[in-house]
Amino acid sequence: MSKQGKHSLIYLLGRGVPGLINFAALSIYTRLLSPEVYGRYALAYSSVTLLNTLLFQWIRMSLLRYLPKFRHEEDKRELYGSIAAGFFTAGFLSLILVLGTLWILPNEELRSLIYVALLLLWTEAFFEIALEILRSNLEVKQYAISFMIKSTFALLFGITLLHLGFEASGILLAIALSTILTTGLCLRHIGKLIFKNLRYFNRTFFLEFLQYGIPFTITFGMTFIFNSSDRYFINYFLGEKETGLYAVAYDLARQSLWVIMTAINLGSFPLAIRALENDGVNAANNQLSENLILLLKIAMPLAFGFMALNSEVVDLIIGEQFAEEAKKIIPYIVLGTLMVGFKNFYFDQGFQLGKRTYLQIYPVILAAVVNILLNLFIITWLGVFGAVISTLVSFFVALIASAILSRRVYKLPLPLLSSLKILISSMIMGLLLYLAKNSIASAHFRLLFLAPVGSLVYIGILRLFKINFFR
Template identity: 40%
Template sequence: MLLKHSALYFVACGLSGAVNLLAIPVLTRLVSPEAYGQYALVVAGVGLFNVVLFRWLSLGLLRFLPAYKEEQDVFLSTIFIGFVGLVVLTGISTVIALFFMVDPLLRWFVAIGLILLWGSAFFELNKELVRCRFSPSQYGLLALLKAVIALGVGGGLAYLGWGVNGLLYGLLLGFVLPGIWQVWRDWRTVRLRLASSALFRQLLFYGLPLTATFALKFIVRSSDRFLLGYMVHSEATGLYSVSYDLASNSLGIFMMVVNLAAYPLAVSALEQKGKEAANLQLSKNAILLLTISLPAAAGLALLAPNIAEVFLGQAFREAATGLIPWVALGAFLSGIKSFHFDLSFQLGQYTMGQVWVALVAAVVNVALNLWWIPVFGFIGAAYATVVAYAIGIVLSLIMGRKVFVLPWPGKEAAKLVLATFIMVLALLPIENLRGGLQLAAQVSWGTVVFGVLLWLLNVGGMRGHLSRLIQRVP
């Protein structure tokens, strides 16, 4: 079930991930580092307010929709009315705030950011809804439509000279247009009279601690962009953001695909079969997560110079060569923490523990950014992120064991570390090749070597899985 769902999500999300990766080389050739920096700051601001104000709704939807399978009209009405209420509150607050802003550029970014906030929040609700219904194809379609519209419209407008505004308009349409069909299909039964105050409180009490956690995680992930913009310049933010997005999104899409399939299966196993079944599922999840992420992170770090040359515009390449290895390491640590170790708090229903871990990591990240950015420049921000995530993993491991003890497949993890190390050795002779075809050859060779090692080491009982799969083929 895990492999099947992961494969479906990989196919479903792979196309949108490819489009998002394509957007980076396209946009870095259409806008300057300063314009990309402004775009990155607006997107980061929207992401922060989305996490703080709206994220608890989608988290509650993901966690409790299966429990309200027979009362979906009540559940979805409560979710939607809560969303509309937050839209009204944020709209009024923003209008008031705009009266006190003098800089017209800042006022414009705040106004367009508010509309982006509403669009992104509703888009996230729709994605989590189809995820709860175990519909990878629809999930992937939503993500693909958003990516294609954002790139097509944003890139087209940037080409016509609209700069950062063109990118923001494209992103806005990417959020809004895919949700139109969802309104008719999934939200048409919403009624104000069906909304439940008791259910709303349940969603709120479950989601608020996780909201605080995600907000603090967001600080670790994105505070460096704001600090770079403030302490250096928006151009430095642009150089850093492009490299961060390229490496983090490349690795993140693989880890997210595993989590999209794995987390609902773990919750279902715990609720329906008990802790022993959940531990078995969690162990399988961890093996698959490491199988995907370890070689990908190592490959990104090793091939960073060629990746930068192939994917980025000339103005961004030098910075990316030094940044990508550190960002890849940070993204790996972030994924392992979020998609494995943090599950102790969620499955054990003690989400406040996750808040404390995230708070420490956020404080460490901001403090190190303030210290290291003046000393090392934007590479200092990457150092700070790695250290913050490493500390977060240690704290999640220690505190999480008191809530819900997670299994750790130590033997299989050791096999995967060995396989990754041998793969890196196999890539060293062709590391210095440059160009698109050469990068494809490097990735293909690394994939083949790692795949053979998975077979030889029989990671996660791979031979048995493949044998059963072959037997099913007519």
């Protein structure tokens, strides 16, 4: 197996096992929480994600881009010192923002939720920085183990705190505690590596990282808008219950596909960067072609299979009070996730490889504007389904804009014939699953039987097209 394949497989385990644990958590939480409480949790966690993106994302992106270039220990010390300074600066800014929010917020219940959210923000931000260092150094096993431990403890703490009477704040606190515990068990050496080198802070490195990373901050901030702003609009126009119903469906659909696509990207993109730095453009393009084909071969059939067996998956995982709404929404969110996944994990890489990351801003600004305008005008008309349409249209706009603009910066290879064969194979498999499922009475048996059968059908069609799935 190639290095790309080994790394992607380990990342797949490292993201896939936590993904299964998160499905278990979703199943449990939708049976223990009302839609209103889940909606409150979803909004709080979305806010943590937004602040994490705006304040800390530039650090992670700079690490991934620059750490492979620094081979001398003196340069690495200065890099880590600059990262430590960036973390403390971002942490201080987040504290100021939260104190300002607490000063104007009269609701005591929301104030306690914000305290927990701030703790979660700091712990998640450091955890993700530490993981980015592991990823840049190709320490894939340690990366995977850390993720699996964190997800396991988050579920255990979450169930315990919910039974103790905590609600939305209990889930946030569970994630924060699990992150702290995992950091202490697995990532202490990363913490020492970063913070002991604070005295080697290099102003030139720091400014270079800012210049490279800030466009990502703006980009991911805009991405957050067209990914998650719909929850805020739904909450404002329709209330917490509808927010919770929408968030559960969105989270199930998004996690199912996003975990896999993220795992593949985690294993493959660092190899493309190293190929470009060490061997030049041709080597990088060969690696990028392999990356895209691998992403297509796994994400496409998973998406079409999920859309075909949507009802069976929902009945297995989601609590009864959330299930009916989820079945209506999930196929569209799966399709949207597929589109934005290829934007993020392929076309956006042209901006990074070409070192013109500021251009990433334009596709997401366009998509964010489309999303906001559609949400404002159609949520009150179509309800939750209006948010689904807004999301789908904005994802499509972002994908097309990124594909067109990124090729002007770095001409990413596009193996069109192989991509078309994979798409056709996936669509045929999905159609056959959809037609066959009504012939089996038991919904659970349908899923148990048709999922492996669909996989075999897909692999067989690929073979007819002379594409080897197991390469």
